[in-house]
Amino acid sequence: MKEVKLYINGQWKETVSGEIKEDNNPSDNSVYAKVHMAGEQEVEEALQAAYEASEMWKNTPATTREKILLKAADWMEDNIQEVADVLMGESGSARKKAFFEAGFAIDIFRAAAGECRRVFGEVQHQNPGEMSIIHHLPLGVVAGIAPFNFPIVLALKKVAFAIAAGNTFVLKPASATPVSGAIIAKALEAGGLPAGVFNLVPGSGSTVGNKLIEDKRTAMVAFTGSTGVGRDIAEKAAPLFKKYTLELGGKSPMILLKDFDVDQAVKIAGFGAFFHQGQICMCNSRIIVEEAIYDEFCEKLTAYAKKLKIGSAYEEDTDIGPLIDIKQCDFIDKQIQNALDKGARLMTGGKHEGNYYEPTVLADVTNDMDIFFDESFGPVTSVIKAKDAEEALKICNDNKYGLSSALLTNDISKAMELSLRMEAGMVHINGATVNDNSTVAFGGVKDSGVGREGGQYSIEEFTEKKWITVQYKPFELPF
Secondary structure: OEEEOEEEOOEEEOOOOOOEEEEEOOOOOOEEEEEEOOOHHHHHHHHHHHHHHHHHHHOOOHHHHHHHHHHHHHHHHHOHHHHHHHHHHHHOOOHHHHHHHHHHHHHHHHHHHHHOOOOOOEEEOOOOOEEEEEEEEEOOEEEEEOOOOOOOHHHHHHHHHHHHOOOEEEEEOOOOOHHHHHHHHHHHHHHOOOOOOEEEOOOOHHHHHHHHHHOOOEEEEEEEOOHHHHHHHHHHHHHHOOEEEEEOOOOEEEEEOOOOOHHHHHHHHHHHHHHHHHOOOOOEEEEEEEHHHHHHHHHHHHHHHHHOOEOOOOOOOOOEOOOOOHHHHHHHHHHHHHHHHOOOEEEEOOOEEOOEEOOEEEEOOOOOOHHHHOOOOOOEEEEEEEOOHHHHHHHHHOOOEEOEEEEEOOOHHHHHHHHHHOOOOEEEEOOOOOOOOOOOOEOOEEOOEEOOEOHHHHHHHOEEEEEEEEEOOOOOOOO
16 A cells, blocks of 8 residues: 655655545545645645745756756656556546556656747837837746546646746645645656755645635646636635636537538547546537437447446456546436436436446437536536537537537538637547647636646746836937
């Protein structure tokens, strides 16, 4: 059994004011690790360490920051089996997903290293004899709060780019996946990151999260998680005039038009709906299909779902692993029953054994059902009939969320025209809603969040602009 300590000011520390929590393995509910949780004293130490290191780190040459991040990536690559083992053991990530996430994390480190030399400013010449210089400067201390579903990747999107931009960092990992935060600390320690630049404080939202948000030493909060918690963070941060990025929930739609190949659509939709047990805010949990191919699609998607293998995260051929918590199964049960009571058809699934939920397809879903609007965060997708492309677009936009979306059609003119009208931060034409890389502008609109993550877009979020003018010729003043 692992024992995971806090990482504060370059040292691994046992808790003195918090607790030692058992971290469970979702595959069999065994105890995976014992984790030292931060109390008030540890959070204070982490914040002060980050604050004291911030002046040194912002003045550290870009080449040094780049070298450290590249070394961290090398450590993660050399230890990819350990990284994947943590993801399988702690978050219930199926083996294929675990190695995918580990590889993505390596790529984020390297992409962030590349951004160290790309914190560009601007020079403007608008008035004769005057030069305007726009600098992008580090904010100082950034606080990050990460989710459980992609616990390393979604934390690193914050940590790596914030550090690349010259900030120091305090990370609160998700309560269900604290060991994943320790993996990031180990990689950065191996890279030679100076003490205080990165600090890890697992703990509760009330003890750790609130302190990180409200403390005057933090200049920014970067969060991925539920819309409800994101709104609470915004309400706390706004009166303090703190920056924040919020990557929140989704009920991501996929529109399938009748000219697209149904068999290919099934593969795209199946991956987008069921990857990592549907525990991704980008999952295409609403599939809107033109009526001419609706019945064929429903039948073929049902057959696809029935072939997916449910099993332990450790098994090579597992497609569907465990949900993070059995409580989520009860929530999904209620959603499905509500839909069935109002006329939906259960094509397959709808049952679970422990926290292993069967891949589920609901047909004939309408907007009077809870599942039309609310996240399931499980392997459940709803198929909705539309008479034509315009009705499909209307159904697509009939939701408070606007994270990811997809549009499947061979008509490129229609694809471009509709994609601009789809109310989402991301639209993937002829691809799945589940799509990401290290350098794109990842983020949503409406209740799906504020701000963007990835590459130069992260650097933009993690810096502030300063305008400096230089008068190099005498000029006439008005008096």
